[in-house]
Amino acid sequence: MKGFTTLVTAALLGRAVAAPPEPPTKIVEKRAAPTVTIASGSIVGVSRQATEAFNGIPFAEPPVGPLRLKPPVRLNSSLGVFDATGIAPACPQFFADSDSNDFLSRVIDTVTSLPFFQKALKVSEDCLTINVIRPKGTKAGDNLPVLFWIFGGGFELGWSSMYDGGPLVSNAIDMGKPYVFVAVNYRVGGFGFMPGKEILADGSANLGHLDQRMGLEWVADNIAAFGGDPNKVTIWGESAGAISVFNQMALYNGDNTYKGKPLFRGAIMNSGSIVPADPVDCPKGQAVYDQVVAKAGCAGASDTLDCLRQAPYDKFLAAANSVPAILSYNSVALSYLPRPDGKVITKSPDVLVKEGKYAAVPMIIGDQEDEGTLFALFQSNVTSTDKLVEYLGGLFFHGATTEQIEGLVNTYSTSILAGSPFRSGILNEIYPGFKRLAAILGDLVFTLTRRVFLEAATTVNPNVPAWSYLASYDEGTPILGTFHGSDLLQVFYGILPNYASKSIQSYYANFVYNLDPNDASGGTSAKSKVAESWPRWTGTERKLINFFSNRSGYLNDDFRSESANYISSNVGALYI
Numbered sequence: 001m002k003g004f005t006t007l008v009t010a011a012l013l014g015r016a017v018a019a020p021p022e023p024p025t026k027i028v029e030k031r032a033a034p035t036v037t038i039a040s041g042s043i044v045g046v047s048r049q050a051t052e053a054f055n056g057i058p059f060a061e062p063p064v065g066p067l068r069l070k071p072p073v074r075l076n077s078s079l080g081v082f083d084a085t086g087i088a089p090a091c092p093q094f095f096a097d098s099d100s101n102d103f104l105s106r107v108i109d110t111v112t113s114l115p116f117f118q119k120a121l122k123v124s125e126d127c128l129t130i131n132v133i134r135p136k137g138t139k140a141g142d143n144l145p146v147l148f149w150i151f152g153g154g155f156e157l158g159w160s161s162m163y164d165g166g167p168l169v170s171n172a173i174d175m176g177k178p179y180v181f182v183a184v185n186y187r188v189g190g191f192g193f194m195p196g197k198e199i200l201a202d203g204s205a206n207l208g209h210l211d212q213r214m215g216l217e218w219v220a221d222n223i224a225a226f227g228g229d230p231n232k233v234t235i236w237g238e239s240a241g242a243i244s245v246f247n248q249m250a251l252y253n254g255d256n257t258y259k260g261k262p263l264f265r266g267a268i269m270n271s272g273s274i275v276p277a278d279p280v281d282c283p284k285g286q287a288v289y290d291q292v293v294a295k296a297g298c299a300g301a302s303d304t305l306d307c308l309r310q311a312p313y314d315k316f317l318a319a320a321n322s323v324p325a326i327l328s329y330n331s332v333a334l335s336y337l338p339r340p341d342g343k344v345i346t347k348s349p350d351v352l353v354k355e356g357k358y359a360a361v362p363m364i365i366g367d368q369e370d371e372g373t374l375f376a377l378f379q380s381n382v383t384s385t386d387k388l389v390e391y392l393g394g395l396f397f398h399g400a401t402t403e404q405i406e407g408l409v410n411t412y413s414t415s416i417l418a419g420s421p422f423r424s425g426i427l428n429e430i431y432p433g434f435k436r437l438a439a440i441l442g443d444l445v446f447t448l449t450r451r452v453f454l455e456a457a458t459t460v461n462p463n464v465p466a467w468s469y470l471a472s473y474d475e476g477t478p479i480l481g482t483f484h485g486s487d488l489l490q491v492f493y494g495i496l497p498n499y500a501s502k503s504i505q506s507y508y509a510n511f512v513y514n515l516d517p518n519d520a521s522g523g524t525s526a527k528s529k530v531a532e533s534w535p536r537w538t539g540t541e542r543k544l545i546n547f548f549s550n551r552s553g554y555l556n557d558d559f560r561s562e563s564a565n566y567i568s569s570n571v572g573a574l575y576i
Helices: 006-011 103-113 115-121 168-174 196-202 207-227 240-254 283-295 304-308 313-320 349-354 385-395 401-409 434-460 485-492 500-515 559-571
Strands: 035-038 041-046 050-057 080-083 130-137 144-150 180-182 228-238 266-270 363-368 468-471 543-547 554-557
Touching: 035 207, 035 554, 041 050, 041 228, 103 130, 130 168, 130 207, 144 207, 144 240, 144 500, 168 180, 168 500, 180 196, 180 207, 207 228, 207 240, 228 240, 228 485, 240 349, 266 500, 283 304, 283 313, 313 500, 349 434, 363 500, 385 401, 385 434, 385 554, 401 559, 434 468, 434 559, 468 485, 485 500, 500 543
Parallel strands: 041 080, 144 180, 144 228, 228 266, 266 363, 363 468, 468 543
Antiparallel strands: 035 041, 050 130, 130 180, 543 554
16 A cells, blocks of 8 residues: 655665666757647657656646645646756655654654755645656657556655656667656645545545546647557556556546546556545544644634645644654554545445446556565564454454454464565564564555455456566565565666566566557567566466566465455455
């Protein structure tokens, strides 16, 4: 659920946190700036060795003042000649609970609040922008497929400029599958996913998803001018971005059309699918809203929501960030996340899948083998079954009985040989119960929920193809194994340009072109032909491709079946 961006991964691993990595492609001949004319103005980009980039193009009015905590308003004013050569600003971030006494949370909050950090990210409420990267020399009419990226970060942090798609586009060119890469910025944390009955009554729930949807609409209106084909859009996300991908499929009961045409035709989900959730005005959501109101000094206001909109930026940011964050004991029991509001997300996503109320498009979905290890680092006092049941019941599943949570926990062995990092024997138990908790959190939020989702999707839409994977290319990493977010290092950044990254990018490029990771036809060549055929995941043939650093294998998707069956049978009680 909350996707960890590379920055968060680096923070947790104690690595230096700096500005986003520079793309390996150098900027050249700045004077020969590529320019694209769209309805709102002339967009001036920057030319690189193999690509052209157009960054920070506004698609909505600045969500400030009376537009704070409101659905995005489409940009109707002229941009004139717009300089898209810089770095797109990040939306306000929620790195850590500003009220926490936890040492790590206080350090993260202090560091990320420093002016130099905020300046490096160009943090601003005026942040609803699009980045476009295309092969150098692409022009209107080339009609290249489009890969639309939605970043992760637990719906609490993340920004588009953190992910430079230049290397991906360059690699796609080399594989004979050139495409246009698009990244959308959307509001996160309390700015984008504020809960509460006041938010529900105002029609202002799930704003981050509405930002994403407006970004897709911008692509439909404008990407042809950049040489992209608006009829060949694949949406792709990691963690919260992957959850967002499914939610874009399920928004408005599955209506993904705009001006009579589908906004996308394929979907890729890295580490995320459905998140069964209580409504926007549930008790937990209301408690979050009430705390923010109190911290902002709005508790006595006749209209608390209007008071939040009028609050100075710094005051509202501090208030919104005063609730438990992802980098805390609460972990993936998120304060801010998408919740059903009856209109944008009409019901809990698990229900929408079973009812077939989602845009059923070909999809790739998979997980890292050890999704839960990052999220089990903060709970060193959850050392027994009783404490684990209390932890899950108190923070995660308020509608479940103690017996139901005990039933779930008891499907996981207490033996450290069975926990996550999986297949690591007696190693990596950093506190009693760590590996068991890591296994449970990873399965509940990602790995086994993926299987539950696929079971429902292939039952309702058996003729819509799906492919699934498990990544094990970081096995042996102490404590973390193949951890949540490590696919960003492999797939997106290509920090390790090994078999895993090359093969996954080939599969994805084929999918972007042909909605089939095995089909290398089209493009300028068939260089993206893959070594191993990736079998479809069906109701009867549940087979995963298993990625390692130097090879691929196949794996039956039946591991931890007792736990998966329990989650599937009790999903109605496991709403967060």
